[in-house]
Amino acid sequence: MTEIIWGSTRKPITSQRLATKLAESFPEEGVVYVGYPVLASADGVNSIDALWVSPKHGVVIFHLVEGRDLGEYKIVQDDYANNLETKFRAHRPLMSGRTLLAVPTVITYCPMVLNTNTDSEHLVANDSNLVEVANSIEWARPDLYQAVHSVIQSISTIRRGRRRRNVANGHSRGAYLKLLEDSIANLDSLQSRAVIETVDGVQRIRGLAGSGKTIILALKAAYLHAQHPDWKIAVTFNTRSLKAQFHRLIETFVYEQTGEGPTWENVQVINAWGAPGGLTRTGVYYQFCEANSIPFMDFQTAKQNFQLSGAFEGAVESALNAVSNPKPIFDVILVDEAQDFSPNFLRLCYLSLKEDRRLVYAYDELQSLTESSLPPPETLFGVNSNGQPNVVFREPQAGQPSQDIILEKCYRNSRPVLATAHALGFGIYRQAAPGMKTGLIQMFDRAKLWEDVGYRVKAGALEDDAEVTLERTPASSPEFLEYPKEVDQLVEFIRFDKPSEQAEWLADQIEKNLKEDELSYDDIIVINPDPVTTVKQVGAPRAILFERGIQSHVAGVDSSSDIFFKPDEQSVAFTGIFRAKGNEAGMVYVMNAQDCFTSWGNLGRVRNQLFTAITRSKAWVKVLGVGPNMDRLKQEFDRVVAHNYELQFVYPNAEMRKHLRVVNRDLTPEEQKSIKGAKSSITNLVSDLSAGRVRVEDLDPDMLNQLRQILSGAGNVDG
Incomplete structure (x- = not known):
């Protein structure tokens, strides 16, 4: 058609x-x-x-x-x-x-x-x-x-602008990576629609990681800048290492269409937060504060006022509360990685726009493996003086641009890689804990979301308490993405007895990738899921590589925060999970994966980290770990393989989904301290009651009644 x-x-x-x-x-x-x-x-x-x-x-x-x-x-x-x-x-x-x-x-x-x-x-x-x-x-x-x-579509220009991949061995990793890259020739129809169609108002673009959202937003910014060179356009994002990538793509696209470079004062690639210091440091929040003459909070000030986890959200909320009639700053704002922002930041973007409110926000429905991380637009952007939503997405109409575009195809991760990431992230094949009938860690309420992002029901039904088998199809996961399996298995879990063995093996493999497999330095990413310990944990393999004359860097630590790869310097990128987001490579090594098997107080978070790390790979991914928890994680992966990379599970009902959200919620350090203190107090009380050192009659009757009511109300959820 x-x-x-x-x-x-x-x-x-x-x-x-x-x-x-x-x-x-x-x-x-x-x-x-x-x-x-x-x-x-x-x-x-x-x-x-x-x-x-x-x-x-x-x-x-x-x-x-x-x-x-x-x-x-x-x-x-x-x-x-x-x-x-x-x-x-x-x-x-x-x-x-x-x-x-x-x-x-x-x-x-x-x-x-x-x-x-x-x-x-x-x-x-x-x-x-x-x-x-x-x-x-x-x-x-x-x-x-x-x-x-x-x-x-200017895709050939992107490809022409990339480093040429020269391969001598037609069966090397480099050769298969080249074959894979050559197969991604064009944008599909939904991607083209997302680039070209722009509404006078709010537009939403949704899709899995690897569905092309970043390239789409860069093309869109270039297209709008070419048509309207006087418009003030902002492109913003959460991962700072995306900045250089956006600059390169936009510059390439604008030159392709106009024969000239972009006017960077009018199409600004800026951080969400920002700071004083001109175009290289400014951000959306900073410009909002400056335009409306309200105090700007830097990171340290915001952290003191709202703690580390709520620093940016608190700063944004304060700014919104301080202004009753915000001044317009931009003609268009394009937001990548919108799932990583609080709704308040998108509201701030919306209020920073001129009359037509042209806001385009793109996000990954499953990046956090929770229910859609953003509320619907009717809720997100508030109501007018008549109590009506400021933004309502209309039904698609012939001859009108689409307001809501869902990108079903994933062009980065093959079917085995993506299904493995989802199975481990959700705990599909995880052994149930004592007292539970499911090993699931998390699940979103809206079951249809699975189909929206390209899964198909092979058997059963996407309904509460029903068994269901989900599969990815060639329509949503193109078969050519599996070409690299001809040279090596796409996903491999490898267990070591000691961290030193992991470091030695990792260094050996990287050396082989560079000297024998015809991979380039920027074809490799090494990810330590825990961002806090990354610099320390990656020290051992980096030291071994250095002794062998192979340079490496920790992204954002040994390099600018705006740069991830350093291909001109021939250096392998090591990174924590946050800086890895938005980037990809043919060979991804995930080290210390044992830390992602279980973790009290943040099980959902560590499984999300593992999911995100695995989905950085556009070909091969090696998941490395040490000790018994790595054995258990590998057993989980083996069940994924045994099910042919299909997801088979009983869909949890509403009560169980609520229970999963509670028991696997991400606890702050303060909450963890309080819970440990409460557990210790209860343990001591039970011990004293059992030993007769304390009698029930010694306890306050009102407190006992409250405790009975709380325990009775909590119920006994076992699946």
């Missing part, structure tokens, strides 16, 4: 008529881009009215006329064709010597003009002859269909 992607257009009526006509008359595969791409010319930057790419008819540009006057349509057609040909000629796959293999045809579509005099060079059509004119166009090179899309 012909796919329609709605970009920004000044000719909405004719665009809708054209899209409807093409969709009805040409149901075969093809894509119609409205208001896209943006092309540079001697006279400036302009977007094409509409572009149809069809395997049968090739590349067809539409010049749209809304009135009865064709004007100088021949000049317009010539300009469109010349500008697009110039873009195409820069890409070798579309050329044979000096001959362009994808020559665009231009049609002026003018539904209000009754008499169209079509000549062979300048085609004109209205509703009566549009299909006839289009059918007269034939393309001799349908094999170039995907290559044309790659150029139009």
Whole structure:
């Protein structure tokens, strides 16, 4: 079916008529881009009215006329064709010597003009002859269909800008990684829609890690900047190491579309928090405080006022409470990793926007492995003076950009890698603790969320107390992602007796990756899940590598906070889990995974850390650990393999889901201290009562009654 992607257009009526006509008359595969791409010319930057790419008819540009006057349509057609040909000629796959293999045809579509005099060079059509004119166009090179899309979407430019991967051994890890990267040629239709379609208002983009959200937001920022160079656009995120990546992508895309670099004062890649110091240090929260003349809290001040865990959220909430009528700062704000922010930060972004409130926020529904970490937009952005929600997502309408886009495909993690990460993160095959009928650690209330992110019910039902088997399909996890299994198993759990053995083995493997496997330094990430102990824990393998002449660095410690890899310096990246988020590599080593098997007071958190670490891999992942808990974790993984990377479990009912949230909740240090103190007091009291040192009659009757009521109300949940 012909796919329609709605970009920004000044000719909405004719665009809708054209899209409807093409969709009805040409149901075969093809894509119609409205208001896209943006092309540079001697006279400036302009977007094409509409572009149809069809395997049968090739590349067809539409010049749209809304009135009865064709004007100088021949000049317009010539300009469109010349500008697009110039873009195409820069890409070798579309050329044979000096001959362009994808020559665009231009049609002026003018539904209000009754008499169209079509000549062979300048085609004109209205509703009566549009299909006839289009059918007269034939393309001799349908094999170039995907290559044309790659150029139009600027994906070929990204690939061309990356480091060239030179391989000598066709069966090495490097060769299979190159094959994998070459297979990801284009954006799929949902990704294209997410890039090009922008609403006057709030837009939400959801998808798993690896579904392309970061590239989509970078492309979107570049597209909007090319169309509206005077707009103030902010791109913000939680992981600082994404900053350099966003800069590179946006610069590449803007240059591809306009022939010039971006104006960084107008398209700002900035931190969420920020600080004084110009464009390199500013942030959304800092600019909000500055624009509204309210006190700015730095990290140390916020930590003193709101403790470490609530520092940023507290600072943002204080800023919101201090301003009744915030001043507009930006025309557009794009937020990546929105699941890592509190709802208050998104409200601050919303209130920092000018009249149309163009806010785009992208997040991973399952990044935290809990129920969707953000409330619905009707709740998130508050209500107006009439008590009505400020933001309501309407039902999808023909000819209108999509407000809510779900990216079903994962282009980073293969089916085995992703299913392993989810199985361990949720505790799907974990042995039940005493007194419990389930080993599950966490589960979200909205069961359909599994299907939203690309799982399919193979057996059973996604219902409370029902057994269900979930699987990923080739539609959501493309099979080519499993190419690397030809050289080595995609997921491997390896147990060691001592930390020194783990360090030695890890150093041996990295040396082999670099010297024999044809992997580059930035193909490797070593992750220690606990961010607090990372610098200390990675010291041993780094020392061994140093003795062997292999450089390494701890991301954000030995390098700028805005940089993750250091490919120009040939250095292997070691990292804690927070800086790993948003980054990926062909070979991922997760060390000290035994710490993620169990942990009192933060079991959900450590399992989330393991999940996030595993999903950094776009090919192979080696999960390393020491001692008995690593044995138990490996046994859990073995059950995943035995179930062929499918998730089979009984869906917990509402009462059990609530119980899981309580017993596996993330406790603060203060809460852990209080609970340990209470346990100690109860233990001493029971011991004294049993020994007769204290009698029940000695205790306060009111306190005893309260204790009986609390214990009775807690119930006895056992599954």
